[in-house]
Amino acid sequence: MTYQGQFRVWRGDQDGGELQDYTVEVNEGEVVLDIIHRLQATQAPDLAVRWNCKAGKCGSCSAEVNGRPRLLCMTRMSTFTETDLITVTPLRAFPVEKDLVTDVSFNYTKAREVPSFTPPADLRPGEYRMQQIDVERSQEFRKCIECFLCQNTCHVVRDHDENKPAFAGPRYLMRIAELDMHPLDVADRRDAAQDEFGLGYCNITKCCTEVCPEHIKITDNALIPMKERVADRKYDPLVWLGNKLFRR
Incomplete structure (x- = not known):
């Protein structure tokens, strides 16, 4: 099953930024990190996100999804509906470097x-x-x-x-x-x-x-x-x- 998901992603750096809306393809079995990678590949090549193992064992892809701290690679798209607006923002407790990357x-x-x-x-x-x-x-x-x-x-x-x-x-x-x-x-x-x-x-x-x-x-x-x-x-x-x- 494939559908067009609605995403709101924080874009900016130390000097400030804002949430930007995107429509991105979502496929069955994917996680939020897959969507962020597709967004990089198709619409926002300069989007910064930290990740490594994509298996929930390195802790690199920490961010906030709909305001809740999560690992992007362990947050399944199946937990949302096709009509949900999914907001992805950087960790709030630490200074932003760029987009979803923070200084920890x-x-x-x-x-x-x-x-x-x-x-x-x-x-x-x-x-x-x-x-x-x-x-x-x-x-x-x-x-x-x-x-x-x-x-x-x-x-x-x-x-x-x-x-x-x-x-x-x-x-x-x-x-x-x-x-x-x-x-x-x-x-x-x-x-x-x-x-x-x-x-x-x-x-x-x-x-x-x-x-x-x-x-x-x-x-x-x-x-x-x-x-x-x-x-x-x-x-x-x-x-x-x-x-x-x-x-x-």
């Missing part, structure tokens, strides 16, 4: 700020030992493809650009939580999560979980448990006393 360097800056895995000083390579349950606990978080949809939809970043210096966003708070769960990691993740990476800014609306293409339960399995561990460290009187007595 904020995320790489935050990634470099997170201290790497820190084993005990007296533990040599080859001596690492972990229980299978410890491996499984954090395995979910390693499915992240760094599409940054969670970063984009988090209203702490999306609606308040001034929060970016103090807030790492759900993707990197999840990374901190993963390392904190590691039985061989000795870095102080909990105080850093709160004081340096803005864990307290998160009010667990679960919007990050809702847009994750890998279906990682970011809020329930990473952010909420991390908040609980931070609260125990700071406010539980018995934990506070134990920290004073044993200098943990």
